[in-house]
Amino acid sequence: MAMYVVGHKIPDSDSICGAIALAYLKNQIGEEAVPTRLGDVSPETQFILERFGFEAPELKLSYAGEEVYIVDHTEKTQAPDDIDEATVVGVVDHHKLGDLTTSTPLECWIRPVGCSNTIIKMMYDFYGVEIPQGIAGLMMCAILSDTVIFKSPTCTTADIKCVEALAEIAGIEDFKALGMEMFKVKSAVEGTPARDLVMRDFKDFNMNGNLVGIGQLEVIDLSVFDDIKADLEADIAKLKEEGGRHSVLLLLTDIMQEGSQMLIASDDESIVAKAYKVTPENSRVWLDGVLSRKKQVVPPLQDAFA
Template identity: 65%
Template sequence: MSAYVLGHKHPDTDSIISAIAAADLYAKRGVDVVPAAQGKPAPETAFVLERFGLSAPQIVETVAGRELYLVDYSDLAQAPEGMDSATVLGIVDHHKLGDITTSLPLEAWIWPVGCTNTVLTSMYDFYGIEIPRAIAGGMLCAILSDTVMFKSPTCTDADKKAVEKLARIAGVDDVMALGMEMFKVKSAVDGADMRDLVFRDYKDFDMNGHKVGIGQLEVVDLSLLDGVKDGLKQEIARVKAEGRHSVFLLLTDIMKEGSEMLLVSDDPSVVEKAFGVKATGDSVWLDGVMSRKKQVVPNFEKAFK
């Protein structure tokens, strides 16, 4: 039975492309694996898959009894059902080390860079394995997405060097033009279901015993979300009512380089504790905040202590 190479819940482009790339890399090293995902591709990811002729990974809901290689996460909150009987053999990630534990030693590549696919680019180099042209294109897009075209504070020189290498392999002459194409697709929200929008890029976190959900929508112009903002506020209230202490939804304007954060919480004062800005209503503007991983989650974790 093949091992799954699996990304986190509500997969983004990095999560899905990482599963595809890591599965290719592991397979060429003689490991029996298949790429998998915990959900269908979001519009941006679907665009990337079609642009480079890649197939979406199979969708799985349980990993009971399976061997796993995790990509783009190591938190139990982001894992599927059945983890208690699964065996984790490896992790490739760019987030903080989570709370998933293993019964056996594992191969772990966890680097402080802007994207898991940056780590995978170095892994291909380390093992002397050539990156296929189509996969290189997907990896390139994942890095552009996760680093918000190099504007995110999570972006490093390693991410930029990886993009240069991957662009040569994929035959992409203008990476920034490709990035804008992606974000225009990502910005299209007309006709979208409100729950799908909230969960397009969403993660739950355990913060000092409190279940906290944090989602993010990145657009080229915040005004594109004017028509759905009220619907998003209503939806995050419903999501909170499902058993969460707080739900925060970042509406990130990649051109203005900041985020409006919609919020619903049992204790709105955590926003002021985290960012020094008092939340007087159901939203707050956070200038310069673009990264959930580096600027939002750590601040909330401190605020909840």
């Protein structure tokens, strides 16, 4: 029986590139594997796939009765809806340990690094499998994306060394320039419906029984949001109601200024104020130095809810 290798809902580049890279590795070591995805491919990911000549993995939402290898999450809210009816044979992830459980032993490659693809590179090394040029390119771009070209506080020396090694395999001389090209693609938000933007990189978390959605848009210059900020705010308020969420937060991250404006739709805005020790005005607040949802946004909020 082939296993499916799948990242989280609303897949980012780490989820898509990781599924392709890990499925290739598994096939090389004699375990049949098929990469899949739980949602649309973002413009950034599409750019990466085209740059290295790959098709997007097959869209597959249901996994009941199947074997699944999970990439880039351990939160059930981010996993396939019927994950409890699947057999999870493995997990590769770089986030906090979420509420996914299994009924049989499995393998988990979880490390506190900047990107799941950095760990997948460790897996290639462990099994002694050579990384093909194109797959090295995918993995490298996923790491550059997740670490915001090494600027994110989640970035570790392991990530940097990994990108350098992958760039050599992929034959990319100036990987930072390729990273900037990628973030330029990501910054093109004009003409895209507000809901599509909010959902582009959106994750739900279960925080002490409260459902909290946190979206993030990383751009080179926050001014791209000037004309659409009101639309985004109206949309996150709607999204909060639709999903029965306690809060929806949208991070508008300026990767050059190295900080994020947070737009807030919440049943209780004071919890946000408490988490980040800030005073929002008109449900907006600037968080200086905040680039990482995982490391700088989720843990303080989790603590505030605890």
